[in-house]
């Protein structure tokens with residue numbers, strides 16, 4: 001269990017909610033699909049509820065207004081990464097920021113092994129002094145909790161209590177991939193399949 005371990009495999013979008021009139025309405029779907037953490041820097045909801053993690057447009061909606069409500073263009077990101085990205089076009093993080101391409105050192109530095117990963121790291125300033133400090137702090141907090149505070153460790157590295165129940169949501173345009181709901185965190189918790197930490 002490592003606080004900054006990027007996913008092993010590229011993201012394959014599971015559900016496909018359609019028809020909401022506002023990007024914010026997709027939020028519960030995105031929280032679930034992006035595992036309650038920022039797709040770029042892995043900042044987690046559980047570490048700081050006051051820091052907003054929110055809907056992010058991969059193709060900026062100002063430049064691609066027809067992608068404003070397209071689910072595949074919506075991601076889940078922290079406000080720091082969202083504003084660092086701005087209206088720029090960048091490489092796809094769900095394909096480029098993977099565990100074998102990106103390593104976070106114990107001193108908080110992030111190292112990209114591929115050109116795509118390095119471009120994202122640079123574009124989002126993931127090696128700024130502030131970003132390195134944030135990661136180092138959390139690496140040390142998690143290490144301390146692992147050694148001395150098992151309950152705190154479960155809270156910081158576990159899933160939120162309020163997992164969205166996607167089976168109860170009714171997107172106005174339906175869900176093009178209804179089978180994806182069974183793979184949601186809420187459904188997995190109900191089946192006893194959700195690990196205590198991730």
Ligand SMILES: [Zn+2]
Nearest residue numbers: 038041078081
């Ligand atoms: Zn972030």
